[in-house]
Each structure stands twice: as structure tokens, then as C-alpha cells.
Amino acid sequence: MRHLIFLFFISQLLLACAQRPSDELIAQFKHPSYTLTADSESINNGKVRQITQYQPEKTAITILSDGISAFAARIALIKQAELTIDAQYYMIKEDMTGAIFLAYLLEAADRGVRVRLLIDDINTSNYDDVLKALALDDRIEIRIFNPFYDRNFRGTNMLGDFDRLNSRMHNKSLTIDGLVTVVGGRNIGDEYFSAQDDLEFTDLDAIAIGPLVAEVNQAFDLYWNDVRAYPIEALNSKDVDVQAQFRRLEQQMFKHSVKSFVKAHLKHQQILENQSFRDFIYWCDGRVLVDHPNKDSNYPFDVSTNLAGVLEAAEQSILLSSPYFVPGEAGTEGLIALADKGIDVSVVTNSLAATDVAAVHSGYKKYRKQLVAGNVFLYEVKPDAKQKQRLAFFGKGASRASLHSKMFVVDEEKIFIGSFNWDPRSINLNTEMGLLLTCPNLAKVIVKGVNADLPYKSYRVQLDQQQDLQWIEKRREQAEAVYTSEPKASLWRKFQAWIVGLLPVEDQL
Structure with a gap:
């Protein structure tokens, strides 16, 4: 009992050291605002x-599957903005693409665009x-969602306020x-846009034009005006040297060559500005799925509930891509039940050698044998080059290539593209969003592309005659390779996944 009292006292002390900004300070910088839509006379509206x-x-x-083009599209659109830019991200990294992204937002504000x-x-x-310096521009507002109140000692914040800070905005x-x-x-960072040497995320975005955009606008306004969205000025009270921070952005921008990004941007901008853009369009019905900022499961647009309903209604096939895949007992039984109905259920996730978070793999692997035995087709993406290992906290590490796309295709008709991973964190803790589309033409193209590449870019997980797991690697000009343990994963990686698997942390993965 004395130990519990001591821990409680310490947690309260740590919490007391990190006080929420006062309502008066927040109100000084935070005023409700809503989406602006360019009028009929604007160039973009035309x-x-x-x-x-x-x-x-x-x-x-329009689908953005290539990293460089995905980055180029964002910059091209920012450069064309006439009235307003609304950006919502889980992460903007302090690297080249992060700096370029912020610099173009600043350039847009300088020409009169509200950001x-x-x-x-x-x-x-x-x-x-840097964010404080940007926010000092009259045309830029920056808000931080669910912030750490103590900006210098975030670890103590987490110890004293874990339940609040453990829930993140992943939109x-x-x-x-x-x-x-x-x-x-995609977040904003080099590894998402083919700009980092030791790690590249294979990911997926969609450009949308039409009725669904209004739903994205409503979702942004909901989060922007939520009580947990804090103006950066209320959190960072320091006087900052604006020019010094802008020079810092410039240094990050030119730390590496941006030549390939400039070329890609110009090419994509031309596509966006001429009639050939229509060649890349698929016409879809659909809606935006988005969690409530408070992660209220009764919210009608809740991501996990709606996606579960779509999967349960499947009649022929399910293709599920999730880089962090921890289905749990209920999810495992649900997928097996669908397979038992004769539905072709395929799951694509990272192999241990390819994942950037070995801890999540520890939560996934305990369900692997049950899934395969239940006739769920399981594919684990390979790293495309020798993995670079390093000691890291809680199982993180870099590999050359890692699956990051979150996508569902059901009956080659319905598609989900967004931020949602099939894991406890996305289901219960983090807020998520994405597009749920009814689009047979696009769905067929996606499935055809996946089926063409997947056999050579992944290991097929199967059971051998002794009912033990084995990994089958199909190679174009050589005989198949068969592995009896996690292929191409180092002993250190295997140890990481094993040791975390012993801990009761699955609900946090």
C-alpha cells in the first residue's frame, strides 16, 4: 500500500509540474474559424x-502510389492555392521534405492565402x-492537438498524464x-516520399475533387475548433528569432539534393494543369470516415465500426493492407469466419525484417498460425535491400523498405484509403480518417496491380506437413526459397519481437 501511495504522489507531482495553459491565454490566440471555399470566379474553381x-x-x-509524385502533388497544389490551405497531420518531421512543406505554406501565406x-x-x-515563428505571420494559424503541456520534459508529462497523452490524432x-x-x-517526412536512404515507406494517398471534399472540410473544422486543439502561441511563450528559424528551415531544405523533387513537381504540376489529368481519374461514390476527436465509438462516421460493417458484408473477396496488423482474438475469429463462408481473405502486412516497429510484430505473430490454419491468405512484405539494424527503444529500427499503406478492397468494388491500421491503437486509442469509396473500376486496377507484384515482393506464410509455419519466397528466375523462421530478420530483431511479446502491452500496439 505504501508503494501505491508513493507512486500516486509522484504521478500527481509530475502532473502538477505540467499545467494546462489558462483559458484566458488560449482565448487570446484561439478563435473559431471554418472552411473557406473559393468562389466561382476563381481560377481553381474553374x-x-x-x-x-x-x-x-x-x-x-486520383491515386498517388509513388513517393516522389505524392510529394510533388502536395507542393503543386499548395503553389496553386488562391484562398485557403487546411493541413492536418499526425507528424511533420524535421527533415528535408518537412522543411520544404512548411516553407511552401509560408510562401502561400505571403501571397495572401489563409493557412x-x-x-x-x-x-x-x-x-x-519554428512553428511559433510561422504562426507569427498574420495569415498562418497553427494549432497543436492534445499537447504536452510541459514543452521541455515530455517524458514526465507522459508519466503524470498517460491516459490523455496516450491517445493521438493520426488523421x-x-x-x-x-x-x-x-x-x-502519408505523414510529412523524407521516408514517405522516397527521400531517405535507409528507410522508405510504401504508401498510398488519393487526390479527391467533388462532393467528398465538403466532408473532409467538415472533419477538419471539427478538429480545428475542438477543445484539444491549442494555438502554438499558448504553448510556447518564448520570444523566437523569426529569421533564425526561417534560416533553419532553409538549411533543412538544402541538406540533401532536391533535384528529383523539383523535376517531379514540375511534371505533376503540368498534369494537374492540362486535360491529360482526366486520364488518371476514377469516378467514385463514397463518404469520409472519421473518428470523433474524443474517439467516441457512437459517432456515426467512426472508422473501425464502419469498416467492420463493410468487411462483414463481403460476398467474394477481401484484400487488406495494414503495416501494423494486430487483429486480436475477435478480429482473427472474424476473418476466419469470413474465409469459412468461402470468401477469399488476403492480408498484406510487414515481415519482421521489413517492419519499422518490431514491437507491433510481436503482437501480430501470436495470431499468425491461427489465421493461416483458418484459410486466410497471409503475405509478409520483404525488405528490398539489406536491413540496417540499430539498438532502439521499444523495438523501432530502420529497414530499406517498409509497407505503410492502409487499404481495404472488398469484392473488387469498395475501397478504403486512409490512416487506419488494423491494430488496437487505431481501433481504441488514436483518431483516424480515410475515404470509403464505391469504385469498381479503380478497385479492379488496384487488385490487379497487387496480384501482379505481391508474389515477388512478399513471403507467403503457410503451414508445412507438420503444421509448423513456413515462409515461401517466389523468385522470378530462380526456384522458390522456403524459410522455417522469420526470413532475413537478424537475431536482434527476433529477440526484440520475442521480449516485447512477453509483456502485457498488446492493447497499446
Whole structure:
């Protein structure tokens, strides 16, 4: 009992050291605001009308699967903004692409565009002064979602306020003039855009033009005006040297060559500005799924509840891509039940050698044998080059390639593209969002592309005659390779996954 009292006392002391900003201070910088939509006379509105006139009731969708093009599309759209930019991200990293992204937001503000930037606070510790400097521009507002109140000692914040800080905003969207939006799985950082040597995330975004954009606007406004969205000025009270912070951005921008990004940006901008853009469009019905900022499961647009309903209604096939896949007992039994009904259920996730978070693999592997025995097709993505190992906290490490796309395709008709992983964290803790589309033409293209590449880019997990797991590697010009343990994963990686698997932390993965 004395130990419990002592721990309680310490936790309260730590919490007391990190006080929430006063309501008066927050009100000084925070005023409700809502989406602005470019009027009919604007250039961008005219471009959108040219595209949507063919299918005014449907949403035009363009898929961004290549990292460089995905980054180039964002910059091209920011450069074309006339009225407003609304950006919502889980993470903007302090690297080249993060600096370029922020620099273009500043450039847009300088030409009169209103910029609203909402960032989760999980990775802003090194960016506080840069964000404060940007927010001093009259046209830029920056809000931090669910912040650490003590900006210097975040670890003590977590110890004293764990339940609140353990829930994060994982949403990702970028919307221009209330007319065009980019929604998907990418944060802003080099590894998401093919700009980092030792780690590249394979990911997926969608550009949307049409009725769904209004739903993304509503979702952004909901989070922007939520009580947990704090102005950076209320959190960072320091006087900052604005020019010094802008020079810091410039140094990050030119730390590595940006030549490939410049070329890709120019190419993609030309596509966006001419008629050939129509060649990349799929016309879809659909809706935006988004969790309530308070993660209220009764919210009608709740991501996990709606996706579960779509999966349960499947009649022929399910293709599920989730880099962090921890289905739990209920999810495992649900997928096996669907397979028992004759539905082709395929799951694509990371192998231990490819994942950037070995801890999550520890939660997944305990269900692997049960899934395979239940006729669920299981594919684990391979790293495309020798993995670089390093000691890291809680199982994180770098590999050359790692699956990061979160995508569901059901009956080659319905598609979900967004931020949602099939794991306890996405289901119960973090807020998520994405596009749920009814789009058979696009669904068939996605499935065809996956089926063409997956056999050579992944290991097929099967059971041998002794009912033990084995990994089958299909190679184009050589015989198949068979592995009886986690292929191409080092002993250190295997140890990480094993030791975390002993801990009662699955609900946090």
C-alpha cells in the first residue's frame, strides 16, 4: 500500500509540474474559424468545374502510389492555392521534405492565402520555435492537438498524464481552397516520399475533387475548433528569432539534393494543369470516415465500426493492407469466419525484417498460425535491400523498405484509403480518417496491380506437413526459397519481437 501511495504522489507531482495553459491565454490566440471555399470566379474553381462537369454527382479520385509524385502533388497544389490551405497531420518531421512543406505554406501565406495547420503533438518537440515563428505571420494559424503541456520534459508529462497523452490524432489531409483534397496514409517526412536512404515507406494517398471534399472540410473544422486543439502561441511563450528559424528551415531544405523533387513537381504540376489529368481519374461514390476527436465509438462516421460493417458484408473477396496488423482474438475469429463462408481473405502486412516497429510484430505473430490454419491468405512484405539494424527503444529500427499503406478492397468494388491500421491503437486509442469509396473500376486496377507484384515482393506464410509455419519466397528466375523462421530478420530483431511479446502491452500496439 505504501508503494501505491508513493507512486500516486509522484504521478500527481509530475502532473502538477505540467499545467494546462489558462483559458484566458488560449482565448487570446484561439478563435473559431471554418472552411473557406473559393468562389466561382476563381481560377481553381474553374479548373474543378472543368473536371467535375462530366460526373457532377461523383467524386474524381486520383491515386498517388509513388513517393516522389505524392510529394510533388502536395507542393503543386499548395503553389496553386488562391484562398485557403487546411493541413492536418499526425507528424511533420524535421527533415528535408518537412522543411520544404512548411516553407511552401509560408510562401502561400505571403501571397495572401489563409493557412490553417493542425498537427498532433507526438513529434513536435524539435519544431516548437519554428512553428511559433510561422504562426507569427498574420495569415498562418497553427494549432497543436492534445499537447504536452510541459514543452521541455515530455517524458514526465507522459508519466503524470498517460491516459490523455496516450491517445493521438493520426488523421492526415491537405485541402486547397475547399475544393481539392489529399487524403491517405502519408505523414510529412523524407521516408514517405522516397527521400531517405535507409528507410522508405510504401504508401498510398488519393487526390479527391467533388462532393467528398465538403466532408473532409467538415472533419477538419471539427478538429480545428475542438477543445484539444491549442494555438502554438499558448504553448510556447518564448520570444523566437523569426529569421533564425526561417534560416533553419532553409538549411533543412538544402541538406540533401532536391533535384528529383523539383523535376517531379514540375511534371505533376503540368498534369494537374492540362486535360491529360482526366486520364488518371476514377469516378467514385463514397463518404469520409472519421473518428470523433474524443474517439467516441457512437459517432456515426467512426472508422473501425464502419469498416467492420463493410468487411462483414463481403460476398467474394477481401484484400487488406495494414503495416501494423494486430487483429486480436475477435478480429482473427472474424476473418476466419469470413474465409469459412468461402470468401477469399488476403492480408498484406510487414515481415519482421521489413517492419519499422518490431514491437507491433510481436503482437501480430501470436495470431499468425491461427489465421493461416483458418484459410486466410497471409503475405509478409520483404525488405528490398539489406536491413540496417540499430539498438532502439521499444523495438523501432530502420529497414530499406517498409509497407505503410492502409487499404481495404472488398469484392473488387469498395475501397478504403486512409490512416487506419488494423491494430488496437487505431481501433481504441488514436483518431483516424480515410475515404470509403464505391469504385469498381479503380478497385479492379488496384487488385490487379497487387496480384501482379505481391508474389515477388512478399513471403507467403503457410503451414508445412507438420503444421509448423513456413515462409515461401517466389523468385522470378530462380526456384522458390522456403524459410522455417522469420526470413532475413537478424537475431536482434527476433529477440526484440520475442521480449516485447512477453509483456502485457498488446492493447497499446
